[in-house]
Amino acid sequence: MPVEQRPPDVPAGWDLPPAPGGRETPGGDRPWPTAEAYELVVNGETREVTGGWVGESLLFVLRERLGLPGAKNACEQGECGSCSVLLDGVVVCACCVLGADAAGAEVTTVEGLTSSGAAADVQAALVGAGGVQCGFCTPGFVVAITDLLARSPDATELEVREALSGNLCRCTGYGRILEAVSEVQAERRMAGGPG
Numbered sequence: 630m631p632v633e634q635r636p637p638d639v640p641a642g643w644d645l646p647p648a649p650g651g652r653e654t655p656g657g658d659r660p661w662p663t664a665e666a667y668e669l670v671v672n673g674e675t676r677e678v679t680g681g682w683v684g685e686s687l688l689f690v691l692r693e694r695l696g697l698p699g700a701k702n703a704c705e706q707g708e709c710g711s712c713s714v715l716l717d718g719v720v721v722c723a724c725c726v727l728g729a730d731a732a733g734a735e736v737t738t739v740e741g742l743t744s745s746g747a748a749a750d751v752q753a754a755l756v757g758a759g760g761v762q763c764g765f766c767t768p769g770f771v772v773a774i775t776d777l778l779a780r781s782p783d784a785t786e787l788e789v790r791e792a793l794s795g796n797l798c799r800c801t802g803y804g805r806i807l808e809a810v811s812e813v814q815a816e817r818r819m820a821g822g823p824g
């Protein structure tokens with residue numbers, strides 16, 4: 630029996646089937662709905678998304694349509710955090726958000742954090758502490774750690790563990806990642822001087 634993959638609530642304004650260029654549904658003759666072009670604000674830049682399907686995830690749109698491969702696709706079901714991005718300042722799994730639903734929001738990917746320098750010390754500490762092995766989880770950790778320390782610079786180890794609990798790493802055993810966070814906290818305290 631064909632699986633209905635179309636989202637139940639299609640936003641108003643979408644050009645619903647039949648749409649030119651639509652793909653065939655598995656086992657059906659109705660084309661996929663094709664989205665009108667929409668705009669995403671990503672890393673401070675307005676980017677146009679064209680030719681997409683309304684059911685594409687934000688992760689797919691970022692990686693495959695906008696050329697931003699920093700967010701990784703590991704589980705594609707909200708379990709691993711490798712696809713973490715900020716959506717209006719909140720960490721989300723980009724695989725669980727529809728790209729079209731992010732229109733009008735501010736999306737920040739790891740590329741935006743690293744080009745601004747906001748995550749430079751986090752990256753360096755992860756590398757220095759041996760918190761990067763295969764590296765597949767690393768961009769998600771960089772996003773989550775950068776966000777946590779911006780909100781809570783003096784987060785306790787328990788708070789760090791809790792904040793990173795949605796990010797899975799299958800190489801490092803987490804100890805080195807926690808060590809890296811603690812190094813960044815110490816360095817930032819020193820740079821901030823006494824007080």
Ligand code: FES
Nearest residue numbers: 705707709710724
């Ligand atoms: S790829 Fe999104 S949570 Fe794993």
Ligand code: FES
Nearest residue numbers: 762763798799800
């Ligand atoms: S370094 Fe390989 S999964 Fe984390």
